[in-house]
Amino acid sequence: MANAVGAGEISGPAHVIDGDSLRIKNLEIRLHGIDAPESRQTCTIGDQQWACGRSATQALGAILVDATVHCTWTERDRYGRALATCFANGTNINAKLVTNGFALAYRQYSGRYIANETQARGNARGLWRSTFIAPWRWRRTNAAHSKRR
Secondary structure (H helix, E strand, O other), rough: OOOOOOOEEEOEEEEEEEOEEEEEEOEEEEEEEEOOOOOOOOOEEEOEEOOHHHHHHHHHHHOOOOOEEEEEEEEEOOOEEEEEEEOOEEEEEHHHHOOOOOOOOOOOOOOOOOOHHHHHHHOOOHHOOOHHHHHHHHHHHHOOOOOOO
């Protein structure tokens, strides 16, 4: 559930919260149109468990290092987070995470990153080299381990 109150933009150094959330100054930002594995979520490669949620968080962190981040949003979620499209040194962070396979296109809210997801799947990048449960399904079955979305 989102609302249009509080639209705006912000720029500056950013700090990673998890695979699809960051903070600039005192503003918590949820990357719009994508969904990354939860921090405690694991995936499977062959017969090995892979901490894919932690890897997604690390992937976002690597993008943010030494970057000037600029985010724009038109709405906030029910937790007050800005639902934003963000750029690090001119590169769309939302798209990059999906293209690299560390987040999925969150079709429930946007179709903008479906082509990026198709590319990641076709190239077996990130999550697509593993067996995984979509983050939105994982949260439903692991409510005690998930956090607000």
